[in-house]
Amino acid sequence: MFAQVVVPVPLDQAFTYAIPAGMSVPVGARVLVPFGPRRLVGACVGHTEIPPKQTPKPILQVLDDEPAFGPALLDLTRWVGRWYLSSWGEALMSALPSPVRRTGVRRYENVARLAVPPAEALRQAAELRSVNARWARVLEDLAEATAPVPVTELAERLEISSSPVLTLARRGLVVVEKRAMDAEDPILAHAPTGAAPPPLNADQAAAVAAIVGAHGAFRGFLLYGVTGSGKTEVYLQAIRHCVASGRQALILVPEIALTPQTISRFSARFSRLAVLHHRLTDAQRAAQWKRARAGEADVVIGARSAVFAPLPALGLVVVDEEHEPSYKSGTAPRYHARDVAVKRAQLEGAVVVLGSATPSLESWRNAQDGRYALLRLSSRVAARPLPPVEIVDMAGETGVKGRPLLLSRKLESAVRDATARGEQSILFLNRRGFAPVVFCPACRTVQKCGHCEVAMTFHKRRGVVICHHCGAEAAPPALCPACRQPGLKFMGMGTERVEEEVRELFAEAAVARMDRDTTRSRGSHARILEGVADGSTDILVGTQMVAKGHDIPGVTVVGIISADSGFQIRDFRAEERTFQLIAQVAGRAGRGEIPGKVFAQTFSPDAPSIVLAARHDFEAFATKEIAFRREWIWPPFTRLLRLVVGSPSPEESLRACGACVEASAAVLGNEGSLTLGPEPAAIPFLRDRHRYHAVFRAKTWESLWKVASAGTRALRAWKSAEAVWDMDAFDMT
Ligand SMILES: [Zn+2]
Ligand SMILES: [Zn+2]
Ligand SMILES: [Zn+2]
Missing domain, CATH: 3.30.70.600 (Ribosomal protein S10)
Structure with a gap:
């Protein structure tokens, strides 16, 4: 007998290997095989009696005691490989979390800390930046850390290899040492509270009944519920039923929304919960995955790649915020986790629920055609109103010397009043850094990245310009690189500039910023949110991070600094992105007792996506946009x-x-x-x-x-x- 093995190379075929005497190679197990001059980890996908034409090479080693893939995941990954134009082997390996994919899980990790005081490290960073910018970034990062940082985490975050860290260790600025890895997820230390679930309103109850009624066979639902309408409670009660029947539930949420607050809503109800996310250590991720495979978890929650979580008897799949583009993988196989989730539910006879306040037009059309059953949650919980959205035309808003204003007068006074009343405000801008353009007025050139046709973004606090596409960074030039003139201008706005201007405008207010730059270290995200939750922060400035994965009841003013950012890329989804952005961010306002108000600043006040989002009229928007897509032949019509x-x-x-x-x-x-x-x-x-x-x-x-x-x-x-x-x-x- 021979084993058919697929390996992660872009060749869509299985290879035949000999099974050495005494070795047992179960289907679904990972194996180490010779492949040309290399050795690769692949997976056995079948057995055959037919010998290949050439003498087959032998399997070197079987890596799993229990197969990593059951029959359902083998089918699913085969479909993914084919549909998304990569190989089965590539799809199989991407279905495993990286610590499981490697042979054997590491029990120890290298952690780094400063060997010198933080002030000295920052001085050295400034000095070393021109020699090697990566050294400077490592020192700056460690200067902010409150505890030793795993080297792999540091490297991943700074998008560098580990060698700059090791060089700094040799230079005596950094200490690298071994530490035992923690295999327990701290998030899961919460036990279920045992509190009775809140009563459902009529819409919620009908949605739960429909989902529960479909249990036991494949069925797709689109749960369309306005922001704050209690979609999560519908998921929770549907999951409870699924678990009670002895099957498991899989919950996907966008990476950015996989916050401790999101997880705690599930861990408060279900004790046998596994969480798969990238902020865990390798050992934690491997442990969570193995619990899921062993059937020790009733509920698995995770981001995109969790769609491949091994579950013995899947009964329900939930894809929250199904419209989120982050469900589409940017590397091969370039799968869309929502679509994979639907396929998986179909293969395993499970119910799939796609939830959103702003469904993708693909899913909306599927619901209209009857492929999914449409469930609506039309009102917010406790009958709270959706916040009024005022469109502010920024063409009429100029400050001194005709400079464009960051905050319109209306938004400024609303924030001022809210702060005076002790209420909170969120200011949203979908761009980090201080200024996205470094411009020379003398020769009218924009400073570009040396490796990309992309303008460098100025990050003021760190004193660098960065390419947001390839990560290249440099000191901001004193003279224009093109014409050698001084007087470079930092133009446009990012969250860092908004934060600075807001601090000047509202000197008495406590201001915090949440974006990728302020949430790099473990726990920083939670600390910012705590400040908002306990009321010590008055104004929160941030990117889409502020709009996901947490409820802040005290927020009464939401300012969308630029509602036009969805238009930056002029593709056929520009209007859809713009609508989603406004609706999702606006949804942050008025979730508590006090009603809220939203200001959407724009230079295109008549754009249909902006006008209809301001009216909270998704269905009118969808109807209009569907007609456009049909006429011009774009998805979902092609x-x-x-x-x-x-x-x-x-x-x-x-x-x-x-x-x-x-x-x-x-x-x-x-x-x-x-x-x-x-x-x-x-x-x-x-x-x-x-x-x-x-x-x-x-x-x-x-x-x-x-x-x-x-x-x-x-x-x-x-x-x-x-x-x-x-x-x-x-x-x-
Ligand atoms: Zn110049
Ligand atoms: Zn670049
Ligand atoms: Zn968050």
Whole structure:
């Protein structure tokens, strides 16, 4: 007998290996196999009696006592690999958390701390920045840390390798030492409170009854509930029923919403809970995953990749905020976790509930067509009103010397009044840093990243300019690099500038900022939220982080500094993104006893997405947008495949992309007229690669699959060109 093994390489086939005498290789187990000159970890997906033509190589080692993959996950990953144009082996390995994927889980980790006082470290950082910016970042990060930081966590966060940390250790500025890893999740230390669940309103009760009534077979639901309407309580009660029947429930939430507050809502009800998220240590992640596989968890909650969590008898899958683009993976396999969740529920005979206050148009259409049952929660809990949203036209708002104002007069006075009354405000801006543009007035050039066609963002507190796409950073130049003139200007706004201006405007108020820059260290996110929850923070400035994963009852004023940020990328989803952004952020206001008010600042006060979001009229927006998508043939009225070709040579990139478009014409026939490109991508140069893209549309997935196959063959002629095929693409940059 031989074993069929798939490995994480982009070849969509299983390879046959010999099973050495005395070795047992169960289907679904991970195995170590020789593959060309390498050794790879793959998975056994089947057995065969038919010997291959060439003498098969033997399996070197079986890595699992119990198979890592059950039959259901084998089926699911096979589908994912095929649908998203990668191999089964790649899909299988991406289904495992990285600490499980490695052979054996590490019990110890290296942690780093400063060997010198923080002030000295910061002085050294300033001095060393021009030598190696990474050293400076490590020192700055450790200067802020309150406890030793795992080196892998530090490296991941700063997007560097561990070598700068080790170099600093050799230089005597940093100490690196071994520490035993904690395998217990601190979040799970909470025990269920045993409190009775709150009573449901009529909409909620009807939704729970419908979901519970479908238990035991595949069925899809779209739970459309306005912000604050109590969707989570519907999930919780549906899960309770599922668990009581002896099956397990899987809950997906966007990474950014997987906060301690979110988790505690589940851990307060269910003791046998497993949490899969990236802030856990390797040992914790491995332990949680193994509990799920062993059936020791009734409920598993996690972000995107948790859709592959091993569960012996899945009964219910919930995808909260199903419209969130972060469910789409940015690396191969480029799967959409919502769509994988639906497929998984179908394969395993489970119920799937997609929840949102602003459903994606794909899901909305599925509900209209009857593929999903639509459940509505039309009012907020305790009959609280949705907050009124005032659209503020920023064209009329200029300050001294005609400079644009950050806060309109209306928003400023609303925040001032709220602060005076002891109420809280949130100011939202979808851009971190101080200023997104460094501009030379003398020669009118914008400072660009050396590796990308992207403007450098100025981060004032750290005193650096950073490329938000490749992570390159440098000291802000004193002179313009192009014309050698002084007087560079930092233009535009980021959360750091908003925070600074707000501190000046409201000198008496306590201001906090929450974005990726202020939440880098473990626990910092929770500390900021505690300040907001206990009322010691008056004004919270932040990115989309402020809009997800927590309830702040005292917030009465929400200011959307720029409602136009969804329009920055002019793709067919721009209006949808804008609507979602306003509705979601506005939903933060008035969740407590006192009603709230929202201000949406914009330069396009007549844009339908903004006007309808201000009226909280999702259905009118969806109707209008669906008509647009139908007329111009965009999803959900077509399937979509995006190709991005990158090459150090712009000519090669263009010609390779063009060859794919040519090859697609034969496959697509009439539908070929819908193909866009080859044209420069929205970011035409990224990480030293010139990028051209093409967008293919067709009625069926099969046609697009053929486009990718034909294109892949055509691309072989261009050695320097790297292609990314993105099925059902979201990211159009
Ligand atoms: Zn200049
Ligand atoms: Zn860059
Ligand atoms: Zn949060």
